[in-house]
Amino acid sequence: MTSIDIPEQRPRLRSRGSWRRLPSGRRPGEEARLRGEGTAARRAWRRAYVRRAVVLDAACASVAAVVGYLVRFPPADPTAPAVAPASAWLALTLPVTWVVVMYVARAYEKRFLWEGPEEFRRVFFAAALVLAGVGVVSWAFALELARGLVVVALPLATALTLVSRHAHRQWLHRRREHGAHQSTTLVVGHRSGVAALTEQMTRDGYHGYRVVGCCLPGGPDAGDGTFGGLPVLGGLADVAAVVERYEIDTVAVLPSPEIDGPGLRRLGWELEGTRAELLLAPAITEVAGPRVRIRPVCGLPLMHVERPELRGARRVTKVVVDRTAAALLVLLTAPVLLAVAVAVRTTSPGPVLFRQERVGRDGRTFPMLKFRSMVDGADRQTAVLQGASDGNGVLFKRRDDPRVTPVGRLLRRYSLDELPQLFNVLGGSMSLVGPRPPLPGEVERYGVDMHRRFLVKPGLTGLWQVSGRSDLSWDDSVRMDVRYVENWSLAFDLMILWKTLGAVLRGPGAY
Structure with a gap:
């Protein structure tokens, strides 16, 4: 990534009525290196990614519509049935309908793209919506839809969309492994946790998190200003100021007794004025989503961890x-x-x-x-x-x-x-x-x-x-x-x- 020279400055961030200064001591060129081209420029690729996803989805639906139409109404077969207007309209409008339903199913929201299985679940959900919509409309208006067209086109559109989404994601992963489309990341916590998470993020570079520094208890004054090769940019109380100063894209907070519930809440409020995303690592990191539910208990939203289902x-x-x-x-x-x-x-x-x-x-x-x-x-x-x-x-x-x-x-x-x-x-x-x-x-x-x-x-x-x-x-x-x-x-x-x-x-x- 390219870097620009940014004059040394010491921004201040209001925190519940008080001003907090970031500890000084950074070399003039180091701040420019950590900030790079800025959060907005680093995230510009996301809009292009979404636009490509829309185009790919429309192309997949178009191919599926053509294949379904030709399978049901082969042009070289003189015995093929006449094309009903409803079937022709379905084939023509399937690409637009497919994209619109994907949008309704929130399959283009950035938080669901390029990582995790939720993107593919939403594609399946959108496909189910299209199938249900076609069935309801054809029944309500007594339309003569060729069932062969529906049976071929919709499953094929779903399969092609899933394949294209996967290929699109793999393209992004390869780009990230070569240093493109990275998010600057600040890791916050104690030394052992910071070292483990940094190693994991560095090894799995295709996820796109480039750790540029950390915030530790005591801040830079607790050592020589670095830890494990990472710059120590501040203490646990300086996270928001560090984010603003270096235009950090992502903040990863590890479990720590110093950052309790009220502290996390205040940190979330402070980061609302920045572009940074907040990631919280739970204490039980190996338990994934399906077993975790947030349930109200005695008026409090508590995390309920289900037992692993290994029998039955x-x-x-x-x-x-x-x-x-x-x-x-x-x-x-x-x-x-x-x-x-x-x-x-x-x-x-x-x-x-x-x-x-x-x-x-x-x-x-x-x-x-x-x-x-x-x-x-x-x-x-x-x-x-x-x-x-x-x-x-x-x-x-x-x-x-x-x-x-x-x-x-x-x-x-x-x-x-x-x-x-x-x-x-x-x-x-x-x-x-x-x-x-x-x-x-x-x-x-x-x-x-x-x-x-x-x-x-x-x-x-x-x-x-x-x-x-x-x-x-x-x-x-x-x-x-x-x-x-x-x-x-x-x-x-x-x-x-x-x-x-x-x-x-x-x-x-x-x-």
Whole structure:
């Protein structure tokens, strides 16, 4: 991003009748570097993003209308029925209707775009509104609508819109990974929390949060003016002044005893006069939206955390989906399984399959299957190589492991060695999606938090698979597993399965 020279100044911010000054001590050029081009300029891309979304939605509806019309009324078929006026009008007006209903369903609001599943939920809601509207109008006015046109056009418009929205979001993520469309972010809290959140935001740069500084208890006077490479721009009482001085786009506030309910309320009031967005990190960060509800209790709005639903009908549904999908995948990948088995058997001595004891649900062990990707007896050589591990302190991993065969290296690169675990899923010891299946030796080193993972079956893929695999730190691995257990849902599983394809093709952490 470009920077401009902004003269050193000390703005003042009124806070409940008193003026508060920001601690001084910044070098003249540093303020310009942190401010960059200003909040308005940094957010200009959002309007263009929304306009593109509108155009893409209209294009998707147009394609769906044309395809539906041609399927129902093929021009080359002399026996095709005559086109009813209502059907022709539906095909012509579908693009405009589609965009208008998307607007009514709030599918163009910036808070729902480019992050989280809410954007896609609103697309589904808009599609349901269109279908209901077409049904009501055709019934009320006795219109002769071609059902074949409706059956083809509306589902196709929904599918194309979802694909285009996803592709649009991926384009934005790639732009952000290259430094564009970033929001300057101020992290507020204690040192341990600030360090953890900053690391997370830096690693997941595609979310678009560029941490430019922090506010800590004591402010810059408590140290040398920096913490972990970040400028300490002020204390916990100086947040609003820091935001105004450096034109901060986003303020992320971590749980802190100094910033209680009244303090947060006052901070929200102070930030109303700026362009900054306020993000609050709850104390239980791994519990996501579906389990959290705000309910009035004794006249107070309190957060109610539901229990994770790990039993009953939802578990039965997961078992049925797992085994049905695993059976279909075995049939579809049978040629690949056979080809890999022949390659493993003919390129190195030893068995085709490698069986290893892993720990599953409720702490029970089971034999996990993999295609052998190492020399026969490689597991007995682990102790010799332990000192050269590239893992995270608990898991043994080595990037240039000499035990891996040439064919095994290719199998690991594209996770083909994991395919036999489909038979573990069929047998009921594993799930398609879940935490990573650990070794008994790893379990002995687990803390209390990691035992939470044994409430569900381990998975062939999971959050660890789509988030970096062997490149994850141990703390990140714990966080991923706990997050999955706490927030499991069928939609969550489908999202992970979708992301697994991209993770396998890119191969991050595959060694």
